[in-house]
Amino acid sequence: MKKKIALIVILVILIIIQFFPASKNQSTELLASDITKVTTVPDDVLQVLKVACYDCHSNNTVYPWYNNIQPVAWWLNRHVEEGKEHLNFSSFGAYTAEKAAKKIRGIAREVEKGDMPLTSYTLIHRNAVLNETQKQAVINWTKSAVIAGVAH
Ligand code: HEC
Secondary structure, three states, X not given: OHHHHHHHHHHHHHHHHOOOOOOOOEOOOOOOOOHHHHOOOOHHHHHHHHHHOHHHHOOEOOOOXXXXXXXXXXXXXXXXXXXXXXXXXXXXXXXXXXXXHHHHHHHHHHHHHOOOOOHHHHOOOHHHXXXXXXXXXXXXXXXXXXXXXXXX
């Protein structure tokens, strides 16, 4: 009997939380601070960033269908918020030169080590698994990237 009540309580909670959707990170506006506006990003590199990084590191996330289900959407939203806090390609131009240079080095480091994109992401987004050519393209770009006129 107790088990049954517990199950019903859980079910009711699951139903109730469906009425509290997470806010969505979706903007189609290309800000003046967008990375593509402050430095040259070759097409192949931009393609990698869009497919493998933008969902968490830009102002525009392409959501999967299960983002309509709670608590999944909250969990995804937290990842996006956290990812953007650390690095946001949409507002890259607003970073100080020092911060931008640090982030650029961070991108090379994370991609080289294979720590980004996150494994929890590539498990589902198989097209975000980077091959050696893609990794090398990103790493080479980080070496050549000139952010807001500051070479490093
Ligand atoms: C599923 C979401 C997600 C994806 C996709 C993702 N990241 Fe991240 N990234 C995060 C989160 C969350 C953090 C902060 C916590 C951490 O470091 O694990 C982070 C941190 C970082 C940092 C550290 C920033 C700092 O504080 O210096 C860099 C650099 C980075 N990511 C680069 C990338 C690159 C490049 C890609 C694509 C190849 C990528 N990330 C894809 C979620 C993501």
